[in-house]
Amino acid sequence: MNINVTLFWQMLFFLAFVWFSKKFVWGPMIGALNERKTTIADGLAAADKGQQAEAEGVKQVEQFVAQAKTQASEIVSNAEKQGGDIIDEMREQARAESERILAAAREEIETETNKAKDSLRGQVSALAVAGAQQILKREVDEKAHSDLLDQLAAKL
Amino acid sequence: MASSGTLTSGEYIRHHLTNLTFGPKADGSWGIAHSAEEISEMGFWAVHIDSLFWSFAMGALFLLFFSRIAKRVTAGVPENAQGFVEMVVEFIDDNVRSSFSGKSDIVAPLALTIFCWIFMMNFMDLIPVDLIPLILEKAGVPYQKVVPSTDPNVTFGMSLGVFFLMIYYSIAKKGLGGFSAELTMHPFESKNIVLKILLLPINFFLEAVGLLAKPVSHSLRLFGNMYAGEMIFILISLMFGSSIILSVSGGALQFIWAVFHILVITLQAFIFMVLTVVYMDMAHSHH
Numbered sequence: 513m514n515i516n517v518t519l520f521w522q523m524l525f526f527l528a529f530v531w532f533s534k535k536f537v538w539g540p541m542i543g544a545l546n547e548r549k550t551t552i553a554d555g556l557a558a559a560d561k562g563q564q565a566e567a568e569g570v571k572q573v574e575q576f577v578a579q580a581k582t583q584a585s586e587i588v589s590n591a592e593k594q595g596g597d598i599i600d601e602m603r604e605q606a607r608a609e610s611e612r613i614l615a616a617a618r619e620e621i622e623t624e625t626n627k628a629k630d631s632l633r634g635q636v637s638a639l640a641v642a643g644a645q646q647i648l649k650r651e652v653d654e655k656a657h658s659d660l661l662d663q664l665a666a667k668l
Numbered sequence: 669m670a671s672s673g674t675l676t677s678g679e680y681i682r683h684h685l686t687n688l689t690f691g692p693k694a695d696g697s698w699g700i701a702h703s704a705e706e707i708s709e710m711g712f713w714a715v716h717i718d719s720l721f722w723s724f725a726m727g728a729l730f731l732l733f734f735s736r737i738a739k740r741v742t743a744g745v746p747e748n749a750q751g752f753v754e755m756v757v758e759f760i761d762d763n764v765r766s767s768f769s770g771k772s773d774i775v776a777p778l779a780l781t782i783f784c785w786i787f788m789m790n791f792m793d794l795i796p797v798d799l800i801p802l803i804l805e806k807a808g809v810p811y812q813k814v815v816p817s818t819d820p821n822v823t824f825g826m827s828l829g830v831f832f833l834m835i836y837y838s839i840a841k842k843g844l845g846g847f848s849a850e851l852t853m854h855p856f857e858s859k860n861i862v863l864k865i866l867l868l869p870i871n872f873f874l875e876a877v878g879l880l881a882k883p884v885s886h887s888l889r890l891f892g893n894m895y896a897g898e899m900i901f902i903l904i905s906l907m908f909g910s911s912i913i914l915s916v917s918g919g920a921l922q923f924i925w926a927v928f929h930i931l932v933i934t935l936q937a938f939i940f941m942v943l944t945v946v947y948m949d950m951a952h953s954h955h
Contacts, residue, residue, distance in 0.1 A: 514687075514689075514707065514708070514714065514821075515712075515820060515821060515824070516691070516710075516711070516712050516713065516714045516715065516716070516821060517712060517713050517714065517715055518687075518714075518715050518716040518719055518720060518819065518821035518822070518825070519821040519822075519824050519825045519828070520825065521715065521720050521825070522719070522720065522723060522816075522821060522822045522824075522825025522826065523825040523826070523828055523829045523832075525720070525723065525724055525727060525825075526781075526825060526826050526829040527829055529727045529731060529781050529785060530774070530777060530778050530781045530829075532731055532735070533731060533734070533777045533778075533780055533781040534773070534774060534777035534778075536731070536735040536738060536739070537731065537734040537735050537738045537757075537777065537780065538757070538776055538777035538780055539738075539777075540738040540739065540741050541734075541737075541738050541741055541753060541754065541757045542757065542761065542776070543741075544741040544742065544743045544754075545743075545754060545757065545758065545761075547743035548743040548744075551743060
């Protein structure tokens with residue numbers, strides 16, 4: 513148990529080893545450990561963010577679906593309304609058309625009736641003249657009696 | 669038991685407790701001492717070659733292994749060896765974080781070096797006491813103490829290394845004034861300037877004793893434990909020279925003591941490390 517210069521050699525080794533350990537062991541090891549720590553932390557944060565984004569996405573999709581649903585029902589109701597409108601319009605048009613056709617037909621009937629009446633009148637007056645001629649056995653001056661005949665025809 | 673049957677128990681034990689010493693001989697030449705008398709004649713300039721060799725070898729082994737792993741360290745998935753080194757590094761890091769409050773990039777590697785190196789040196793204690801000395805004796809080496817931490821020079825060398833680091837960081841962190849104030853203004857304090865000056869020598873005496881006791885207790889704790897453990901191994905191995913029954917029970921005892929010693933060597937390395945961290949914390953913190 514002699515205390516001698518061994519002590520100082522040991523102290524020298526000690527300080528050299530501490531220096532070496534700091535430079536070549538502790539530095540790289542703790543660096544790698546910290547790097548892994550940050551990598552893990554980043555990964556966890558990214559996972560969290562991903563989960564959040566997913567939840568947000570689901571919410572958004574739900575919103576979209578709801579929006580689409582309301583939009584679709586709106587479109588359907590609009591279409592229904594528009595269809596009804598069109599039907600109403602067509603109905604109206606058809607009625608107007610039929611009325612027009614009816615009116616035209618009536619008018620035609622009337623003119624035809626009038627024409628027939630007129631021709632009938634002419635024929636009746638001619639018949640009347642012919643009858644009168646037969647009865648009188650003589651010529652009736654058409655010129656002299658045309659006023660009379662016209663009056664007669666107008667009365668028919 | 670040692671090779672020659674002519675040794676008495678006392679001689680055997682003394683032989684085991686003698687370092688391989690290199691130093692200046694009485695005739696002026698330098699060489700290896702072959703007897704206890706020669707060693708004591710060498711005085712202060714002698715060197716314990718065995719202590720230094722084994723302590724250097726153990727430290728170098730630890731540093732080589734760790735630095736090899738650290739060189740190709742990856743932040744990705746670690747291989748097994750890296751996992752082991754990481755475990756040790758994180759263990760040290762946790763301990764330093766829990767007992768060191770300041771900020772320093774030297775305390776953690778210091779603690780790592782101390783823990784692993786002292787563990788390795790202590791581990792030499794688990795190698796059968798006679799194995800290496802016997803082999804080397806055949807090669808003509810007169811003495812061999814393979815457990816460096818049973819040499820007070822080694823433990824004192826380390827504790828003094830810690831002590832100087834402590835003084836250095838005390839002065840670097842608090843300034844020379846702050847450090848001297850720490851040594852002279854406590855534990856007795858006074859607002860009165862006259863009283864302060866009167867208390868100064870008392871405070872300095874108390875603080876100086878406390879300060880100087882640190883490296884002494886630090887190193888003697890390790891040395892004492894390891895020396896005692898080694899001594900028990902030597903005493904147990906004395907039994908192997910006698911009857912068969914004693915040899916067998918000696919073997920059983922050696923096994924039991926070795927198992928117990930696994931705890932002791934780890935614990936002593938750990939205690940030395942924790943005390944170092946605590947001393948460094950004291951050096952860094954302000955009162």
